[in-house]
Amino acid sequence: MQYQKKVFRYKVAVGLVNKRLREGIFVNNKPMTQIYLNNDIKERYNIDWNCAREESLPNTTLQNIFLICDYFNIDISRYFEMVKSVSDEEVDIAINSKKKLTRLYSIYLKS
Known part of the structure; x- marks a missing residue:
């Protein structure tokens, strides 16, 4: 287990990196929204x-x-470096939020 x-926990770290990348781009002086990204990728x-x-x-x-x-x-190796740099504390905060x-996650903790 x-x-x-x-x-x-690694999946959570990947999600955090994906969110950081999105929020690091500003559209109309605001962090890019999920909807904007979905539509832009479609286009x-x-x-x-x-x-x-x-x-x-x-x-x-x-x-x-x-x-x-x-x-x-970004380079794929850079992407994985970003995932690797996500701290355990950041993962815990994301899980608890x-x-x-x-x-x-509690299922894995019980085992």
């Missing part, structure tokens, strides 16, 4: 995108990671 716990890549899923608890594919890196113009994540 420790493996699943680590994977869960640019002709792909239906669910930004909320990719930020909450992504079970993302390499295709999605490549898309994120291309969209935000969402009921769904707290509930799912």
